[in-house]
Amino acid sequence: MTDLSKSEIEQLSNAIHKLNDHKYFRIHDSYLKMMFYQLLRGISFGLGSVLGATVVVSLVGFWLSQIEFIPLIGDWAAALAEEIMQELPQADPETPASGQ
Template sequence: MTQPPPQDDTLAALHQLTKELKVLNSHRFITVQNSVIRGVVFQFVRGLAFGLGSVLGATLLVSIITWWLSHLDFLPIIGDWLVQLANEFERAASGQPAINQTTQ
């Protein structure tokens, strides 16, 4: 059987636990979460950053994939379509109006 710790060890452990709890309560995350308004603002800014990062990441990924696929000229139908798609992207980036396919 284990013997209960001496009274001095228990008090020292309790003081150490109290000290660590004070450090934890002064942490920035806890201080933000203690206020409803600060919590809402923090989550709103976090959501904006996540949304912006998602949009920029998806845009970059689609651009790279489209560029890479536009260089696949060995596929007769898909290669022509991707070259035409890349030309449309370049035309849109330069500010030129789109060409209507029915008038060609």
């Protein structure tokens, strides 16, 4: 074995203390904190995925509905857009909007 000098041992000790004080190890020092952190990560990932997919699908749907020079895709996209518009709740003109 090699003999480590006192300064080298002190440097290793300081490096270990610095590593143990790192944010990752402070968060994961208990199962409860780790589970809460992972729950928040999962919720954030799921919400971001759903919102991102919603934006992408709506943009692609809008873009496809604008294509009329390709008969098959244009007709299909127009029918899809019409069906989506029928499913949206219609505002009643006699009922005032909430918050007024």
